[in-house]
Amino acid sequence: xxxxxxxxxxxxxxxEAVLKxxxxxxxxxxxxxxxxxxxxxxSKPFEEINNQANSLLRKLLNIPDDYxxxxxxxxxxxxxxxxxxxxxxxxxxxxxxxxxxxxEKALKEAKKIGHAxxxxxxxxxxxxxIPSLDSIQPSKDAAYLHITTNNTIFGTQWHSxxxxxxxxxxxxxSSDILCRPIDVSKFGLIYAGAQKNxxxxxxxxxxxxxxxxxxxxDSLPTMLDYRTHANNSSLxxxxxxxxxxxxxxxxxxxxxxxxxxxxxxxxxxxxxLIYNEIDESGGFYNGHAExxxxxxxxVTFTLNSQEATDAFLAEAKERGxxxxxxxxxxxxxxxxxxxxxxxxxxxKLVQFMKEFRTR
Ligand SMILES: *Cc1c(COP(=O)(O)O)cnc(C)c1O
Numbered sequence: 071x072x073x074x075x076x077x078x079x080x081x082x083x084x085x086e087a088v089l090k091x092x093x094x095x096x097x098x099x100x101x102x103x104x105x106x107x108x109x110x111x112x113s114k115p116f117e118e119i120n121n122q123a124n125s126l127l128r129k130l131l132n133i134p135d136d137y138x139x140x141x142x143x144x145x146x147x148x149x150x151x152x153x154x155x156x157x158x159x160x161x162x163x164x165x166x167x168x169x170x171x172x173x174e175k176a177l178k179e180a181k182k183i184g185h186a187x188x189x190x191x192x193x194x195x196x197x198x199x200i201p202s203l204d205s206i207q208p209s210k211d212a213a214y215l216h217i218t219t220n221n222t223i224f225g226t227q228w229h230s231x232x233x234x235x236x237x238x239x240x241x242x243x244s245s246d247i248l249c250r251p252i253d254v255s256k257f258g259l260i261y262a263g264a265q266k267n268x269x270x271x272x273x274x275x276x277x278x279x280x281x282x283x284x285x286x287x288d289s290l291p292t293m294l295d296y297r298t299h300a301n302n303s304s305l306x307x308x309x310x311x312x313x314x315x316x317x318x319x320x321x322x323x324x325x326x327x328x329x330x331x332x333x334x335x336x337x338x339x340x341x342x343l344i345y346n347e348i349d350e351s352g353g354f355y356n357g358h359a360e361x362x363x364x365x366x367x368x369v370t371f372t373l374n375s376q377e378a379t380d381a382f383l384a385e386a387k388e389r390g391x392x393x394x395x396x397x398x399x400x401x402x403x404x405x406x407x408x409x410x411x412x413x414x415x416x417x418k419l420v421q422f423m424k425e426f427r428t429r
Contacts, residue, residue: 078393150179162213170221220246225370250334372402
């Protein structure tokens, strides 16, 4: 059976090597006679999987020892709530940089928990760009500054982050975690739903500086308190065991390729292939994002008319390309090219884009 050319925004392609390994271990994981789904989360084999996933992520992102790595449920969307619940102290303000639909949602949830406001926004320009760093000035009473490092829907990405902040930087990295090396020490807290770059849906990674956990209040519901998960190696209640196992396999795959730096190199090549075709098309394809804000993960573009866009998408679908429809708020097309999308599939797409344009 042919595999699809998968450009879905998420959930999306997983590395073929990961799917094959999971298939091989499906009926009998490592001599246990069980699928990982069938074993206790308190068993030795599962504890090993959990620990390996944790230490591999630490290795790949070079996470310092004074940070906790948590595996939670509820998606990035629950982090929109948990971040202010744990970090937004009374009398302080959660500061949000709006760069797209997901940061708007994060702000909306924070306002339900405490005081939150906009620190900078590019909404007026239909989120074509990331704001300049000097336009972002968190106020004196800030509890943290929240950014969304990659804007999945609009196809923009931060290529540098605010420096010398006096408050912790909190980042939603759901759609670009592990697409390149990062300096974790610049962040107070990072969160990411796994289903774009790390594995299947059902698991969310949180990387949090240990001293920030002191802000959590005992009155928080147990499951919504970061300390609960930090103190129990993310095994306070039954975790999504299969998702953690698949996360581990994806991290092993990333490690075998050479880690975050190697992934960045491939991701840059993949993105350049599509952006070059857009730039060389003489206006046949129009990129949504401004050049200096272009995302390595989500390439958003339109054709000159709705008819042309529809024809492009219909023909692409016939040729086996999946997930190229843009989000309804931007329209047009979006090619999501996360870590697991092979460069060969991107080459096939660009070949099709050229061929369609020529015709
Ligand atoms: C997909 C996405 C989310 C939502 O993630 P869920 O796991 O569905 O809650 C949040 N933020 C960003 C940047 C995303 O790309």
